[in-house]
Amino acid sequence: MPKFQARVLISLRSSVLDPAGEAARAAANRLGVKGIEKLRIGKSVDLSIEAPTESEARSRLELLSDRLLANPVIENWSLDIQPSNTSKEG
């Protein structure tokens, strides 16, 4: 059965405060890294999934993202998926 590599990026909605990101931004300033204007911390989930078709894999991962990986009340997510056998790339 074909395998797919996927990445789900989960970010806080822009209306939600991000105290961890704000702390990192302040720490960057103390570290001497200038010019940072925004800094928001999210999650990145790397998966591999086995499914008969890419659209089937995609629909399973959409369910997973909505129900388990992200909290849709405060987070947005985006899904990137591609076939796992990347030997044909280039």
Add this chain to the structure above:
Amino acid sequence: MPKFQARVLISLRSSVLDPAGEAARAAANRLGVKGIEKLRIGKSVDLSIEAPTESEARSRLELLSDRLLANPVIENWSLDIQPSNTSKEG
């Protein structure tokens, strides 16, 4: 001064256990999402930075990633940066 959008993806080194990812994988199975073989949870940091040149912005963000955002002992990171005024894209 030019602005740049950047994203730093931080993932656990493959030799490091990921109990949170393992728990999410088990939960996916209980949720009825079949076929998930690997699941690793990392961080995604979205930033905007103001710097005179793209290479200057990149070197600042490399320092930041190495020293603050990631723990190089257990994590790898990758940096993606692009100019903020994307009106010329296409």
